Amino acid sequence: MRKVIMGNHALSYGAMLSRTQVISAYPITPQTQVVELLSEMCADGTLQAKFIKVESEHSAMAACIGASIAGARTFTATSAQGLALMHELLHWASGGRLPIVMGDINRAMAPGWSIWTDQNDSLSQRDTGWMQFYVSSNQEVVDTTIQAFKIAEAIGIPAMVVLDAFALSHAYEVVDIPEQDKVDAYLPPYKPYARLTPDAPCAFDGLTGPEHYFELRYKLQKDMEKVPALFDETGREFEKIFGRRLEAVEPYLCDDAEIILVTSGTAGFTARVAVDEMRKEGIKIGNFRIRMFRPFPFDAVRRVLAKASKIAGLDRNISYGYHGIFCQEVKSALNGSGSSAPVFGFIAGLGGRDIMAASFREIVDIVRRQDKPAEEINWIGVKK
Amino acid sequence: MSKQKKMTLTLPTEELVGSGNLACQGCGANLALRYVLKAFGKRTAICIPACCWAVIDGPFPYSCLGIPVYHCAFETAASTATGVKAGLEMIGDTETQVIAWAGDGGTFDIGIQSLSAAAERNDDILYVCYDNEAYMNTGIQRSSATPTGAWTTTTPVKFPKDQPKKDIDAIMAAHRIPYQATASIAYPEDLYKKAVKAKNIRGTKFIHVLAPCPTGWKSRPEDAVKLARLAVQTSYFPLYEVEDGEKYTLNFKIQNKKSIDEYLKLQGRFRHLKPEAIAAIQAEVDRNWDRLLKKVTAR
Structure with a gap:
């Protein structure tokens, strides 16, 4: 179905079509329409998900982390100051190998207060162990969000879909909204490698001494190195189903x-x-x-x-x-x-x-x- | 004791806190979780932020707990627990209960924002604060739960803490959550009963347990339970419940209130106090007790 939608709503559609199960977010200009539409989708049953309306971006990411370790597919969206406030927990999500997907609307960092675009917010998070995908059209926003879940869940690394404030977030473009059954075929339900359950009680992300920590970080990097091939593979698979090729460059x-x-x-x-x-x-x-x-x-x-x-x-x-x-x-x-x-x-x-x-x-x-x-x-x- | 009474164990024998964990001798926090988990049982997940229990549980790849544990960031016990509960429900597990288990630093100070938000949303979690009245895990620094006059490494004897302990229970009552209580490791049946009650209530529950810390209080490990009992008997830490932020119930009616001096003198952290400072603490304890009684009788 072709629709004229804004970039922010393209993110909402991406999260909805991916059958996100838990959303937790805090409002910040220019991200608000992402979560407004998702709130409506949750309220009218278009999306079967829990939307946790938190008091800060820090708690938004904490709730996403909790939901993800419990085994649910999890999404949030933010921008600039909100992303900076999440910083500590971005490390937590990647170190915990949780495939959370987040939309970041590139907005310049204050001071002085600016709601307009530049990339310093997301690039300040370069070394947090998140994948970062920068998109340039609303079609790419929808497609990349779906692909981001697929890659993130395959490799156990969280992903950011990054789009420019206003130039894309508020720009209206024609978007071919993928059909739900095709998305379901491309992106099956999330099956975590391990999760928080009384059926197999484990402790996650606790005190880790020098004899183990180094290896955990080595594995994160080694898995990051597999992503270019995975991007290519999932991009080709996407093309087979939807007719649009997704490439890393x-x-x-x-x-x-x-x-x-x-x-x-x-x-x-x-x-x-x-x-x-x-x-x-x-x-x-x-x-x-x-x-x-x-x-x-x-x-x-x-x-x-x-x-x-x-x-x-x-x-x-x-x-x-x-x-x-x-x-x-x-x-x-x-x-x-x-x-x-x-x-x-x-x-x-x-x-x-x-x-x-x-x-x-x-x-x-x-x-x-x-x-x-x-x-x-x-x-x-x-x-x- | 003049009359010998036969004691019967009324708590379940199941132990979900394993022995050989990393708690210090006489750790009150260790007992607190042991009793709460006897009430909650195996179908429980727990979120533990930075606090003594982040260490007590044991280092990767070990855990002393028979339930799933998520070690979360310092200020996120409540928000992480909310996320876990939502995630479990979305994958079809509506049975497992979620506990946020934090110290006083993670509750009174750095975690109060996310706790307040979870309480305001009335998220279905039990939040337990085991209160040892300072940042014990980092080496005894003052928190807003540290009582007036106490020595800590950041409130040295020449400059002891001169502010009163923050009234976290009044703060939580202001959120009008369905259930909250204070509890003590010296009264395990009371603590257990409160945990069972919390388990059967949907919405946000808050239990504040006084957890003596021999290491930080400079007391003898064998006095931990005695100190917890004296805290109740002196009305320094009264045992009560609050429902919907309004209905106060006193669980331990004090006939002959013991003097605060009996409680203070067993703890090295108060050793420097002059008689007039102790008198001031006694006056503060009395005022707090009167304030509580007014709340209990007001309804």
Whole structure:
């Protein structure tokens, strides 16, 4: 069924079609419509789930953790300050190997108060052991949420579906809403490896000494390393059922490109428009959108970017004192891969300033003028 | 004792707290869970945040409990328990009861927000606070449950705690939850009965157990039960129940109230107190007792 819906409602549909059993969430702009629609779905029986209306995001994640260890499929959604408040429990969820799925609406961190988009909230949680999938259309929001449950439950690692505030969360797009029976075929009920039950009493996540802790973390990393293949496999399976392929990265006209833009989120969609325009003028340019940020798709990045003579990484985020975070990951991935292409770092759109097709033209002008980066960071659209 | 009385064991013999666990000698918290689990039985799941019991249970991969245990984050005993209950019900297990089991730090201080929220939603859990009146697990630092005048490592003798203990029971009563009670390890039948009552009530139940801590109170391990009894007999820690935040019932009527000095003098944490400080504590205990009696008779 095709419907025009907002990005936030696409998340609600994703959670509903996945037959989420327990939802726990706290309201924060710009996430509210996600939980409003889910509340209605729970109230009218469209979704058979318990919705725990907590007093904070910290408790939201705690309740999700409790429900997940009890064996239920669990979902929450938040943004910015709410995600930061959850930080401690993000480690708890991944360390406890609980396949919770969360929608994060990328919103800039305060102060000053900002409700507009940038990626510093989710990227501040980079090292918490959660998978992170950055999407760029409402169709991807629905599809990726369903896929996220499948991957998370197969590997026992929680997943974040990340979308830009307003640019996507409040944007209305046509979405092909998957049919429930097809989703059921793709995503069977959650069967946990172990759970909290009096039938087999166990203690979970207690005191763990140096003789065991290291191995638990080693296993988490080893399982993270299996995710790129799992993403590919579940993405192909998704295509067989729904006709849409889900891939960890989306290369667009990269094969013969001399300059490749590296993008994520809605900026990755805008970049395609810019690429089309510049291709018409004969500029050999491509766009490489990274959808899966954690685990980082090293192999795909190396494979696609190896052919470029110049790489331009666009970040809607910053690691203060270093540079854009996607860009730094790309540089790290290319190190030792044999690629000698210079990587130009660009930062744009912090706090919700628009990133337009013209922004990419500005980026390409800088890259074409310089043999190697004159600056560590090029700022696009900032009033210096 | 002038008259010898024959004692009969009225508690179930089933033990769900295993021996050889990591509790200190004379640990009140250990006894408290033992009695509560006798009431709740095997069809129970428990959420334990950071507290002494996070250690007592034993390190991975061991557990001394015969029930499933989830070790949760410090401030999340109530919210995690709520999640567990919801999760169990959604997978079709409506029978298993869920207990949040936290110390005074995890209840009076860092966990009060999530506890208040669970109580306001009237989530179907039993929350037990075993109160040893300081952060004992981290080495005896003051909490808001620490009584006036007590020494802790963060309230040294030269600067003892000069604020009264937070009245967590009044706070919980303000939530008008269906059932709450105070209890003591010195009165196991009373504690057991209260746990059974809680088990049969749907909604949020709260039991506040005074759990003497010889390590932190600087008392003799063999005095733990005696101290718990003296706390009741002096009316420092009266035993009562509250239903729907309004109906107060006194469970132990004190005829000849013992002086607080008898309770304090067995504990090294009060050794530095001068007679006038003890008199001030006695006055505070008397005031609290009068306040409670008014609540009991008000209805």
